[in-house]
Structure formats: structure tokens, C-alpha cells
Amino acid sequence: MDKKLGRPRSEETKKAILTAAYELLSENGFDTVTIEGIAERAGVSKATIYKWWPGKAAVVLDGYFAATELLLPVPDTGSVKEDLFQQFNNLSIFITSPKGKMITELIAAGQFNPGIAEEYRVRFFNPRRHISRGILERGIARGELRKDLDLERSIDLIFAPLFYRLLITGDTLDSAFIRELINDIMKGLGQ
Template identity: 40%
Template sequence: MSVEEATGQPRPGRPRSEQSRSAVVRATSELLHEIGLRAMTTEQIATRSGASKATIYKWWPNKYAVAVDAFFSELQADSPDPDTGSARQDFTIWLRRLCHFYAGPSGAVFAQLVGEAQFDPEVATELRDGLVRSRRAVLETIWDRGVARGELRADVDRDVAIDLIIGPALYRLMTGRGGLDDAAADAMADTVIRGLSA
């Protein structure tokens, strides 16, 4: 006797297979680096991953949501909380990692996502909710620790402070003006933290 026959209730939908999800994310990441966001299609993701288009659309609303998920999976391992005991040092380490990421192949993918978000509200939402918030959470933690230790100014708006920390690297990525190496990251962190120090 089936579950439906025994209970009179339909079986809940099958949870998505982690193996299939990983294959879709991996395929999307490869395509983003090979041909870019705009050229990539859901059909190509399906072909490369072995998942059907219907399955992909069941899990993600569009190719942009898959792209953000794929991009986020690349970033996760690159954005741990340093927690060195010094807010200045934590921000410097975090900015170095961000600059390395922006300077590599993933930087071009992120720039494409940001560019697409200017024209498509869905992409903007996916990018903000799926990526930006999680990245900012680490910086918020670093900031709060620094304020609690008396290193950083408690009278400064935290969101504005974090914008000031992230802003220069993002500007350099989007305009191609200025370096994104360790020296650049150190200079950005030093300049911003000097103004935010208690």
C-alpha cells in the first residue's frame, strides 16, 4: 500500500538532491567563467549538470538566482571571520581576501551580476538577499567587536562605516581604476580605520 493510500494524503515533494544541486551549481559556476552571465542559458546549465530544466526551475526562479547561488558557493570559503583580536587587523585581512577575489576570474563574474542588477529587480534582490547580506554579516561582527573593545567609534553608524570599508574595492572592480592587491587593501583599511578609530 502506498503512502497516499494509507494516509489519504499526498506524499510531500521530494527534497532536492544535494548531489544534483551541487552539479547545477558547479555547472553554473563553470559557465559563468567560460561565457558569462548574459550568454549563459538555463538549457546549457541543464545539459552540463545533467539536471532537467524543470528541476532547475523547481529549485531556482531563474538563471540569475542560480548564478548568485553559484557565486555565493565560491565566496563562502573565502570569507571567514579572521577574529585576530584587533578590528584593524580583521578588516585588513578581510579586505585582502576581497581584493584577491575581485582581482581573479570571479571578480568579472561579480561585476556582471552587479551590472545586470541595475536593469533587473529580480537580479538585484537575489544579489542582495543571497550574497550581500551574508558578506556584510561578517563585517558587522568585526565592527561590533571593535566597538565593544573601544577600538572603534561607537557614535558612527555601522552601516555607513561598512560601506566605507567595502566601497573602495568595489569602485576599483567596477571602474578598473587602481590596484586590487595586498598593498591596495592595506592602504584602504588603514585610511578608513584611521578615521573610524575611537
């Protein structure tokens, strides 16, 4: 009696789709990726992709972040200053790497496509902001930061110089810059 192979498990199928989306993004850039291409490479139907993702931007970004998620560990050293340095140093290393540079392409595409912009906010920036918020909250709890700190504005103050250099000036994003940035910001956020 022969065993029927049946369909692959859902997680295996999702992984194949995410891998295909990331590979196509890496090979050709966001604009050339299609749901049809992802489906073909993953060996699934378009309907299978739409079962889990609302469209191209969502699946491509999930594929991208699934492939790169381990590059951005969440620090918890016991020091808000060191945690912020590690978080933003890891982020700067990532966004200036070949894999990370794709984020600038996605940001550019998002300027003309609100759906893409929403997807990268939800899948990349909001999680980074959530991590920063946790770091600042721990700093407040330990007495390293003012209790009346506006957390959202503080997070904006930290992210803004990083992305200004990345997207506007092209100036160096290195550990020395990140250390100086965090030192300056801590002067304003501290007691």
C-alpha cells in the same frame, strides 16, 4: 534480484546543478547561460531547477558563490583593524582574480535587470556586510571603536573605495592600498 538505482539524493542533484551553472558562467558569461543549458549539463529537468531556485540569476549566483566561497574566510584576530584588513584584502584578491572578475559582469548585468541586482546583493554583498558588521561590533565591544558608531555608514565607507576602483577608475587593488584604506578609516572610527 536487481536493485533499482532510483533518483540521486537531493544534495547531489543540487551540487550537479550548481556545478553546471558555474561551469556555463565561466565558459560563456552570464548572458548566454540558460536554465535549459544548466538542466542539460546537470542531467536534470528544468522543473528540478525551478523547485529550488526562482530563476536563472539565483541559480547562477548560487553556483558562482558555491564555487568561490572558500576564498573569503571570516577573520577574527582579536583586532578590528587587522580583521578589516584581512577581510578586505581577501576580498580585493578575490575580485581581481579570474574567478572574481565575474562579479563585475554580474554587477553590470544587474544595472539592467533588477532581479539580478537583488540576487547578488542577497547572495554576495549582504553576507560581506554582515561579516563587516560583526567585526565592527566586536571592535566596539573591545573598546577599539566608538560606541555611537553608525555601523551601516561605516561599512559603506569601507566598501565604497574598493568598488570605486574596481568599477570606475581601474586603479590597483592591492594589499598596500587596502592597508592604507583601513588605516585611514580607523582614524575616523576609533575612540
